[in-house]
Amino acid sequence: MKQLKRTFLREIYWFAKDSSLFGLPFLRKIRDKLAARALGGASDCKVGSRVFIRSAHFNPHSFVEVGAGLRVGSDASIDYSGGLRIGRNVTISEAAMVFTHEHILDGEADWRKNGLKFSTLEIQDYAWIGARAIITERVKVVGKGAVVAAGSVVTKDVPPFAIVAGVPARVVGERRVVDQMTPSDS
């Protein structure tokens, strides 16, 4: 019954996410709540228009867990087919793409016949994935407070508080953080 309710709410979200009606302030709140449900029930979650949140391919081990305070910009795409854990106060900006599956290239020339590999991704507290950045399936962790610059393609784990940029993304800096990010935040 619980699963049925979740599926039903997810289907309503599929309608709401693309409807410009749900851009209206009051209805936007409803869309945020539906999106949060689709992501496993996070509180204080704000999600823009046309955000794609789904398990892109069937995987019986797929899961999604999201902490409070998530912000997702319009046109972002979040695939949790490999399993996705998002910490608290994470931002995924406009048109960013998060993948947790990859296609196996070796084998048949028609790579579409070779099947898929899945990988679990953790995006830790306070991380910011910039606009149009792509997180590929090889990435297992985007560390706490890390920043992924706009348009980057991330192929390796991102250390905590690192700033990564480019294609492929490399560390270009480190955030200087003084402060309040105590263990109780995580």
Ligand SMILES: CC(C)(COP(=O)(O)OP(=O)(O)OC[C@H]1O[C@@H](n2cnc3c(N)ncnc32)[C@H](O)[C@@H]1OP(=O)(O)O)[C@@H](O)C(=O)NCCC(=O)NCCS
């Ligand atoms: C990464 C970012 C936060 C800047 O961080 P910063 O620490 O101030 O970085 P700097 O500007 O000092 O740049 C450091 C290096 O990274 C490069 N760089 C910065 N942003 C880059 C990007 N998006 N792609 C490629 N390289 C980038 C700079 O050219 C510089 O290279 P150099 O040392 O060879 O000159 C910013 O460029 C960015 O991408 N912000 C995200 C914007 C966004 O997504 N907005 C959505 C609004 S919600």
